[in-house]
Amino acid sequence: MSHDxxxxxHVSNIVAKAHKRSAAIxxxxxxxxxxxxxxxxxxxxxxxxEHDSVVWSPYTVKDIDNIxxxxxxxxxxxxxxxxxTYAEHLRxxxxxxxxxxxxxxxxxxxxxxxxxxxDLQASDFFEMAPLSTTRDTFTSCIRSKxxx
Numbered sequence: 001m002s003h004d005x006x007x008x009x010h011v012s013n014i015v016a017k018a019h020k021r022s023a024a025i026x027x028x029x030x031x032x033x034x035x036x037x038x039x040x041x042x043x044x045x046x047x048x049x050e051h052d053s054v055v056w057s058p059y060t061v062k063d064i065d066n067i068x069x070x071x072x073x074x075x076x077x078x079x080x081x082x083x084x085t086y087a088e089h090l091r092x093x094x095x096x097x098x099x100x101x102x103x104x105x106x107x108x109x110x111x112x113x114x115x116x117x118x119d120l121q122a123s124d125f126f127e128m129a130p131l132s133t134t135r136d137t138f139t140s141c142i143r144s145k146x147x148x
Contacts, residue, residue: 007056007058007063008058008062008063010056011056011058011066012066014049014067015067015069015070017048018045018048018070019070019073021045021048022041022045022070022073022074025037025040025041025045026077032078032079034078034081034093038078041071041074042095045070045074046071049067049070049071049098050098050101050102050105053106054105054106054109064099067099068086068097068098068099070098071095071097071098072086072089075090078093113125113126
């Protein structure tokens with residue numbers, strides 16, 4: 001734990017561990033089958049950079065880019081992917097960025113808090129807005145916007 005509660009040191013440690021693990025995958029597998037290598041990455045590397053990300057989720061661009069560099073470097077080394085952009089890697093492999101996976105995990109955890117599926121109380125973190133519209137009002141509002 002750093003003195004300022006910044007996740008930067010933790011991010012650096014897990015990124016180094018993930019880079020080592022992804023390099024080990026390339027050394028361990030003689031096959032250069034893209035599907036096999038991506039499956040190995042998803043199984044052995046991605047859990048390292050996603051473990052408890054709801055707790056230490058990075059907020060600085062430097063930390064976010066550092067984490068994303070793990071997947072960027074791994075996908076760049078895949079056969080036929082070296083000259084492509086990172087966005088093209090993700091599109092061709094049909095995998096999301098690590099940042100979007102963290103956002104999804106955060107939203108899922110907020111949902112669990114809001115509906116009482118965790119020991120944490122949502123009222124400690126969120127102020128619930130009073131419900132002022134009904135379903136009929138919402139539906140008519142949508143209809144009026146669609147008709148415009």
